[in-house]
Amino acid sequence: MGKKLYIGNIGPNATQEHLQTLFSCFGKVKKAYIVNDKDTGKSKGFGFVEMSNDDEAKAAIEALDGKDCGGYTVKVNEAKGK
Numbered sequence: 699m700g701k702k703l704y705i706g707n708i709g710p711n712a713t714q715e716h717l718q719t720l721f722s723c724f725g726k727v728k729k730a731y732i733v734n735d736k737d738t739g740k741s742k743g744f745g746f747v748e749m750s751n752d753d754e755a756k757a758a759i760e761a762l763d764g765k766d767c768g769g770y771t772v773k774v775n776e777a778k779g780k
Contacts, residue, residue: 700728701755706744706773708732714745716768721747724761725754746777 705717717730732745749755755776763774 701749701752702777703747703749703755703758704744704773704775704777705747707770708741708743708745708772709768709770710741710743712741712745712768717745717747720762720767721749721758724749724758726750 703721708717712732714730714732717732718727721727721730726749728748728750730745730747733742734740735742747758749758759774759776762772764771766772
């Protein structure tokens, strides 16, 4: 079973491809997306990445949480349920 991660404080120029590439260093990325504002189409500054397993997700969290990515200190943790 995969693990869904929340990625916060994403820079405004980041793309889904950037997330895919960054997180693929830690394992198989099933899905990566940035949440956009419905009215403007611009990034809301956060997104989600679905990793293929818990170990890969844990490695990504440990390596990236609180790190500088494109001038922004990103927050990476396990996504909470709705």
